[in-house]
Amino acid sequence: MHSLSDLQDSVEHHFAAGPAAIGDHDALGAFNDLRTALEAGTLRSAEPDPTSQTGWRVNAWVKRGILLGFRIGKLTDQSIVSRGHPEHALFGRHEQTTFIDKDTYPAQRFTPEDGIRIVPGGTSVRSGAFVARGVVIMPPAYVNAGAYIDEGTMVDSHALVGSCAQIGKRVHLSAAAQIGGVLEPVNASPVIIEDDVLVGGNTGVYEGTIVRRRAVLAAGTILTRGTPVYDLVHSNILKATPETPLIIPEGAVVVPGSRAIPAGFGQQMSLSVYTPIIVKYRDEKTDLSTTLEDLLR
Ligand SMILES: CC(C)(COP(=O)(O)OP(=O)(O)OC[C@H]1O[C@@H](n2cnc3c(N)ncnc32)[C@H](O)[C@@H]1OP(=O)(O)O)[C@@H](O)C(=O)NCCC(=O)NCCS
Helix, strand or coil: CCCHHHHHHHHHHHHHCHHHHCCCHHHHHHHHHHHHHHHHCCCCCEEECCCCCCCEEECHHHHHHHHHHHHHCCCCCCCCCCCCCCCCCCCCCCCCCCCCCCCCCCCCCCCHHHCCCCCCCCCEECCCCEECCCCEECCCCEECCCCEECCCCEECCCCEECCCCEECCCCEECCCCEECCCCCCCCCCCCEECCCCEECCCCEECCCCEECCCCEECCCCEECCCCCEEECCCCEEECCCCCCCCEECCCEEEEEEEEECCCHHHHHCCCEEEEEEEEEECCHHHHHHHCHHHHHC
16 A cells, blocks of 8 residues: 555656556556545545635646546456346346345335336446445436545435535535536546535536535526626626636525626527526525425435
8 A cells, every 4th residue: 555645656657657557557556546545535636725715625646546547447347247037147146236225215126027127227436436424325326436425415316426526514416416527637626515515406516616615506507617606695796717616605595597688689689698696695594495305314
């Protein structure tokens, strides 16, 4: 096992070697140590850093290490084998993917006689992702390499946690929430969702956007680097700059809105563009609207 600084040196060295790292035992060893540390949550692709402008520091070398893993990986058969058909050679061999949940809601069992096709796939947490204890992941969900999901967070059905995304404690990623991944460029900040944020259903948070603690993204809100956000409370417009991503302030309640196009053909046609709006900052009513799911845990 490498020490952290040895690991960084080794990752940088093998990443810089390009294709020469393929088949190199040492490169594989370094990557395995990196992946183990990522899965244990002791190493992150981005981490809180009060001295940085955004409050987060990107560990570009860790992202290079994740990319190294893609580069040196070989294609292998990773099939999940269930009981085969009686006429097939695999019949009798039985392996099961493990799921853990409460006994009051066991998964239903089906047989081929039910005539229902349940296509395999479902939830997958990729190697190199860290998932803390107490996280609940509802199927189907996908958690990509380098992602970090902290304690007590709920990842609901059809949610994506993209590569290197950092998700805080007690966050609720509602059904179909898409948290974009940012693996390249390696110095780019990933999407960061801080503690106690509610990410509503069908939302999309992309391109390194930072959502500060306790903020609420109403269902259907989409945030990217290029999306200006209008704050009705402070009468200002939040935007990404060349140095900083779009940052949603602590406790902001953002809802999907629209804004009229003020000139030209757009005005002539009475068009408007999608615009997220901060309608208020979190209050007791918001807490009430967002805590109901505790009962389901
Ligand atoms: C944002 C949300 C939490 C409501 O928060 P709240 O603090 O209770 O908001 P309020 O009801 O006080 O509304 C404040 C203002 O925003 C508006 N507003 C609230 N939710 C809105 C939404 N989703 N879209 C547009 N406007 C919305 C209200 O009309 C109100 O405007 P007004 O003051 O002009 O009347 C809720 O709308 C929401 O989106 N919840 C997430 C639902 C979800 O995805 N659940 C997950 C299931 S898996």
